[in-house]
Amino acid sequence: MSDSPAPTAEAVLLHLCKSVVSCPDDVSIETSADGDRVRLDVTVNNDDMGRVIGRRGRVATAIRTVVGAAAAKDGVTTEVEFVE
Amino acid sequence: MEWVKTTAKTIPEAIDLALDNLGVDEAEAEIEIIEEPKSALFGLRTKGVARVKARVKPKPIRPKQTGDRKNGRRRGPNNRNGGGSGGGKRTSNNRNQRSTSGGSGQNDRNQGRKKGGRNGGESGNDTRRENNRSKKTTAAAAGTAAVAAGAASSVDKGGAKNDGGGRRGRGRNRNGGDRNDTGRGNGKSKATRSAASNDTTPEKETPVEEVATHLKGFLRGLTDAFGLEGDVSIDDSEPNALIASVDGQHGLMVGPKGRTLDAIQELARISSQRTAPSSIRIKVDVGGYRAKRNEALAGFAQRAADKAVDNGAEVALEPMTPADRKVVHDALTDDNRVETRSVGSEPRRKVLVVPVATDAADEAE
Numbered sequence: 155m156s157d158s159p160a161p162t163a164e165a166v167l168l169h170l171c172k173s174v175v176s177c178p179d180d181v182s183i184e185t186s187a188d189g190d191r192v193r194l195d196v197t198v199n200n201d202d203m204g205r206v207i208g209r210r211g212r213v214a215t216a217i218r219t220v221v222g223a224a225a226a227k228d229g230v231t232t233e234v235e236f237v238e
Numbered sequence: 239m240e241w242v243k244t245t246a247k248t249i250p251e252a253i254d255l256a257l258d259n260l261g262v263d264e265a266e267a268e269i270e271i272i273e274e275p276k277s278a279l280f281g282l283r284t285k286g287v288a289r290v291k292a293r294v295k296p297k298p299i300r301p302k303q304t305g306d307r308k309n310g311r312r313r314g315p316n317n318r319n320g321g322g323s324g325g326g327k328r329t330s331n332n333r334n335q336r337s338t339s340g341g342s343g344q345n346d347r348n349q350g351r352k353k354g355g356r357n358g359g360e361s362g363n364d365t366r367r368e369n370n371r372s373k374k375t376t377a378a379a380a381g382t383a384a385v386a387a388g389a390a391s392s393v394d395k396g397g398a399k400n401d402g403g404g405r406r407g408r409g410r411n412r413n414g415g416d417r418n419d420t421g422r423g424n425g426k427s428k429a430t431r432s433a434a435s436n437d438t439t440p441e442k443e444t445p446v447e448e449v450a451t452h453l454k455g456f457l458r459g460l461t462d463a464f465g466l467e468g469d470v471s472i473d474d475s476e477p478n479a480l481i482a483s484v485d486g487q488h489g490l491m492v493g494p495k496g497r498t499l500d501a502i503q504e505l506a507r508i509s510s511q512r513t514a515p516s517s518i519r520i521k522v523d524v525g526g527y528r529a530k531r532n533e534a535l536a537g538f539a540q541r542a543a544d545k546a547v548d549n550g551a552e553v554a555l556e557p558m559t560p561a562d563r564k565v566v567h568d569a570l571t572d573d574n575r576v577e578t579r580s581v582g583s584e585p586r587r588k589v590l591v592v593p594v595a596t597d598a599a600d601e602a603e
Contacts, residue, residue, distance in 0.1 A: 165463035173509040219501035
């Protein structure tokens with residue numbers, strides 16, 4: 155993962171997602187960079203979609219906040235998307 | 239786990255706290271007032287405490303009930319309990335349980351419900367649940383709650399594929415099904431039931447440890463992922479609460495106005511909740527940030543009070559999180575010159591500091 159444009163953000167995102175889902179093994183992240191903007195696409199088990207998003211997106215918002223902080227360390231801004 | 243109980247000076251504060259603990263919006267929570275402070279009608283200068291309990295609103299079984307719940311949420315949860323939704327089912331259920339375990343239910347209530355002693359309408363609800371539970375877990379009433387709880391949590395974890403889901407979907411439905419207890423007889427419901435029993439009994443050794451372990455793991459992993467160093471310590475000195483502290487001045491994990499920290503706390507709570515359901519409150523601190531901030535906030539509140547008194551006009555503070563608002567309320571409770579109350583709705587709910595000019599001041603409320 156060392157070639158990732160945002161290794162910290164990615165590690166944090168992975169940890170957070172695995173922490174809130176019921177199938178941690180099904181969590182995967184796809185990273186694509188466009189300059190300083192890094193897009194992180196998270197795929198989770200279909201049953202876990204609601205868990206990473208949460209009521210009114212609360213979980214997703216919290217995850218984005220924390221990942222955003224981690225991304226500061228990588229010197230990038232991130233966009234976290236949860237994809238079906 | 240289900241219900242979170244909070245105590246505060248006023249009902250709104252207690253509700254705020256409860257919502258904060260649950261980590262959901264008011265619209266998604268179901269709140270019951272267990273105990274109102276005396277003369278709660280007239281603001282905050284009251285004796286006694288406000289006690290409420292709240293849980294995440296069960297997924298409505300039928301749309302009809304949603305409306306019902308909405309009505310009952312803030313003003314009158316008792317309405318609902320009194321006779322509102324699902325009354326019919328409940329009654330039959332009730333009858334059932336009574337015939338099987340009237341005596342122990344009584345026992346149960348005394349044991350587990352010390353706090354809720356005065357809750358009029360609510361106890362019907364609870365008694366029902368207790369009765370129900372007591373059929374299988376009379377042991378819980380006899381003080382071996384910890385054991386029962388431990389067993390319960392493990393069953394929970396093993397049996398239910400996922401606790402979060404379990405509670406949100408099945409569990410809450412079943413609880414919605416408190417009114418509708420038909421599912422209770424099934425094997426798996428036992429787990430949730432005892433877990434709930436755990437919720438209402440004073441002893442929680444086992445779950446506390448379990449939650450603490452999980453919380454520690456979560457924060458260690460997070461600190462690692464951040465590429466930071468810092469040990470995680472857990473303070474369990476407060477009853478029914480865990481304060482996890484990450485060592486080191488990691489501004490990164492605190493963020494502007496502690497927003498990152500709040501997000502981390504919320505995720506820690508959710509994660510713990512899903513792994514080891516409990517009613518334990520979880521707080522996360524990094525480098526003593528919260529303690530410092532609360533101190534500063536209390537000072538700020540004090541200055542706001544001074545200003546309000548000087549100007550003879552109310553001072554509106556900026557919108558804050560429920561936890562921060564509580565700090566402000568608490569800081570000014572003993573200040574007889576002012577009263578505080580929260581106005582607005584989340585996430586822009588804020589505290590008003592109102593000078594108490596004369597005796598006739600609180601007409602507004």
